Amino acid sequence: MSLSVAPLVVSLVLADRLRKYVKINLLPQLEKPLKYALYFSVFLFATEAIFSAVDLTKWIWHIYLLALTIFSLQQKELRPLRMFILAFVPYVLVSFISDLTEVISADFFKTSESYFKNAIGLTFIWMIALLFSQNRQNKAAEKERIKRQHEDELNRAIAIRKVELEGLVAERTAELTQQKEELELALTELRTTQSQLIQSEKMASLGELTAGIAHEIQNPLNFVNNFSEVSKELLDEMEVEMDKGNTEEAKLIITDIKLNLEKINHHGKRADSIVKGMLMHSRTSSGQKEPTDVNALADEYLRLAYHGLRAKDKTFNAKLETDFDTTIGKINLIPQDIGRVILNLLTNAFYAVAEKKKQIGIGYNPTVSVSTKKIGAELEIKVTDNGNGIPQKIIDKIFQPFFTTKPSGQGTGLGLSLCYEIITKVHGGELLVETKEGEGTAFIIHLPLKK
Amino acid sequence: MATILVVDDERDIQTLFEQHFRKEIKSGELDFVFAFSGEEALGYMKGREQGAVLILSDINMPGMSGLELLKHIKEKYEKPPPVVMMITAYGDNENYRLAMQLGADDFLTKPVDFISLKEKLKAKLV
Numbered sequence: 001m002s003l004s005v006a007p008l009v010v011s012l013v014l015a016d017r018l019r020k021y022v023k024i025n026l027l028p029q030l031e032k033p034l035k036y037a038l039y040f041s042v043f044l045f046a047t048e049a050i051f052s053a054v055d056l057t058k059w060i061w062h063i064y065l066l067a068l069t070i071f072s073l074q075q076k077e078l079r080p081l082r083m084f085i086l087a088f089v090p091y092v093l094v095s096f097i098s099d100l101t102e103v104i105s106a107d108f109f110k111t112s113e114s115y116f117k118n119a120i121g122l123t124f125i126w127m128i129a130l131l132f133s134q135n136r137q138n139k140a141a142e143k144e145r146i147k148r149q150h151e152d153e154l155n156r157a158i159a160i161r162k163v164e165l166e167g168l169v170a171e172r173t174a175e176l177t178q179q180k181e182e183l184e185l186a187l188t189e190l191r192t193t194q195s196q197l198i199q200s201e202k203m204a205s206l207g208e209l210t211a212g213i214a215h216e217i218q219n220p221l222n223f224v225n226n227f228s229e230v231s232k233e234l235l236d237e238m239e240v241e242m243d244k245g246n247t248e249e250a251k252l253i254i255t256d257i258k259l260n261l262e263k264i265n266h267h268g269k270r271a272d273s274i275v276k277g278m279l280m281h282s283r284t285s286s287g288q289k290e291p292t293d294v295n296a297l298a299d300e301y302l303r304l305a306y307h308g309l310r311a312k313d314k315t316f317n318a319k320l321e322t323d324f325d326t327t328i329g330k331i332n333l334i335p336q337d338i339g340r341v342i343l344n345l346l347t348n349a350f351y352a353v354a355e356k357k358k359q360i361g362i363g364y365n366p367t368v369s370v371s372t373k374k375i376g377a378e379l380e381i382k383v384t385d386n387g388n389g390i391p392q393k394i395i396d397k398i399f400q401p402f403f404t405t406k407p408s409g410q411g412t413g414l415g416l417s418l419c420y421e422i423i424t425k426v427h428g429g430e431l432l433v434e435t436k437e438g439e440g441t442a443f444i445i446h447l448p449l450k451k
Numbered sequence: 452m453a454t455i456l457v458v459d460d461e462r463d464i465q466t467l468f469e470q471h472f473r474k475e476i477k478s479g480e481l482d483f484v485f486a487f488s489g490e491e492a493l494g495y496m497k498g499r500e501q502g503a504v505l506i507l508s509d510i511n512m513p514g515m516s517g518l519e520l521l522k523h524i525k526e527k528y529e530k531p532p533p534v535v536m537m538i539t540a541y542g543d544n545e546n547y548r549l550a551m552q553l554g555a556d557d558f559l560t561k562p563v564d565f566i567s568l569k570e571k572l573k574a575k576l577v
Contacts, residue, residue, distance in 0.1 A: 215511075218561070219461070219561075221562075222561050222562035222563075223461075223463055223467075225562050226467050226562055226563065226565070227463075227466075227467065229565070230467060230470045230471050230565070233470075233471070234470060234473075237473070237474075256470055259466070260466075260470070263463055263466065267463075306513075310511065315516075315518070315545075315549070317511075317512070317513065317514065317515070317516040317519075318513060319513050319514045320513050365514070
């Protein structure tokens with residue numbers, strides 16, 4: 001009689017697998033019975049081996065196995081292992097039926113023993129096949145689980161990194177926002193400074209003009225005074241002539257007085273226009289374009305700039321030349337701005353010829369000229385001097401802000417850069433320079449006539 | 452008859468002088484010649500040894516200044532050099548000093564006081 005190895009193996013495999021499952025899934029209420037089941041299997045097998053009581057123990061095995069399978073199939077918690085448990089069910093049933101048949105009808109059993117043996121064999125194949133396939137499934141499931149776990153870990157790591165990065169981004173954003181605010185503040189300050197600089201540049205040029213303006217106003221005022229005085233004398237003389245009955249002579253004197261009154265009026269208007277021009281120059285630009293007599297504007301500033309320089313250097317003399325195109329009429333532009341540009345170019349021209357005069361002295365005739373000309377759809381304003389010219393190496397820099405060749409304290413370096421801005425940006429024109437070292441410079445303004 | 456050369460770039464000066472010295476011109480007591488630049492004045496003086504007994508010149512003129520004209524005249528016309536009186540809008544010391552240094556006989560400031568000028572001219576010429 002052979003020992004019940006198969007029931008032992010089956011019960012051990014079944015109980016052990018279930019116990020492991022129970023352990024992992026934390027089901028303590030099932031752990032204990034299964035542990036006892038394992039002990040019981042070993043104990044039963046040992047008893048069977050020691051006492052050689054197979055005939056008795058095989059029934060205990062049957063009952064035990066049936067009880068174990070039924071018990072485990074009944075547990076809800078073990079539902080996931082149903083397929084695994086079912087792998088053993090055929091063996092448990094067939095071996096029990098086989099032994100039962102042997103007891104009930106030995107004859108029948110003998111004739112069909114081989115069938116029973118085959119059937120048991122089949123149940124083993126069934127069991128192995130099922131366990132094998134389940135094992136494979138389990139392995140795949142395990143792999144999947146590990147993979148998912150990895151993914152979870154990865155996701156968690158990513159989530160943590162994301163939070164870190166978000167923190168970092170927020171920090172950087174705050175820094176950038178602060179920097180942006182600081183820059184904006186700096187920009188505002190710069191803009192304020194710029195407008196202050198422009199204003200001071202304007203005031204500086206007005207300061208240079210003061211003496212010129214004084215001369216230009218004094219001159220017509222002198223004429224007003226002189227002509228009114230002489231007219232009074234003429235009236236006295238006329239009275240005398242009329243008393244004498246000399247009507248012819250009296251009439252001649254009347255003609256002179258009329259002429260004088262016209263001259264008084266003319267010089268009065270001249271002074272008036274200079275004062276208005278000065279006020280216009282000091283006023284903040286309205287930014288409004290208005291029809292302007294460019295020739296008058298240029299002529300006025302030519303005198304102002306000349307006398308402004310003369311006020312500083314009494315011995316200085318220059319020939320002033322004008323060549324105005326009288327057909328240009330009134331042109332739409334911002335008079336303060338264009339006036340400033342012309343004045344600036346003239347001031348520079350006078351500065352250049354004055355410097356050259358200092359170097360050369362007698363034999364050099366300083367000349368500054370202004371011309372206007374209509375060329376196609378453009379107005380050309382040209383300021384020319386016969387000074388020393390601009391060296392080629394600095395020609396590219398002359399329109400840059402703060403670039404100056406004047407000794408420190410004498411120039412802001414803003415003049416030409418402002419001129420450039422006014423002509424190109426505000427009026428959509430161009431400011432060009434033509435120069436020859438030692439021979440002179442010409443600044444040429446081109447303004448579109450219609451826009 | 453004494454010829455007076457008036458040099459000034461302002462043309463209205465001519466009218467003023469002609470009217471102020473109306474009687475003197477009429478009576479032939481004085482004769483006025485006008486030049487509107489230093490160069491023109493020199494051109495007039497050229498070839499006229501006694502072209503003018505008195506020159507009245509503005510200092511501030513484009514081109515040749517009154518001071519340069521003064522220098523030329525005092526250098527060229529030695530015997531007897533014409534009387535030169537300088538006029539300027541700037542009654543400043545520097546031009547006064549320069550004018551005196553160059554031999555100017557008198558110095559007037561604008562606006563010209565014609566009454567005192569008339570007296571001065573009569574005192575110098577008559």
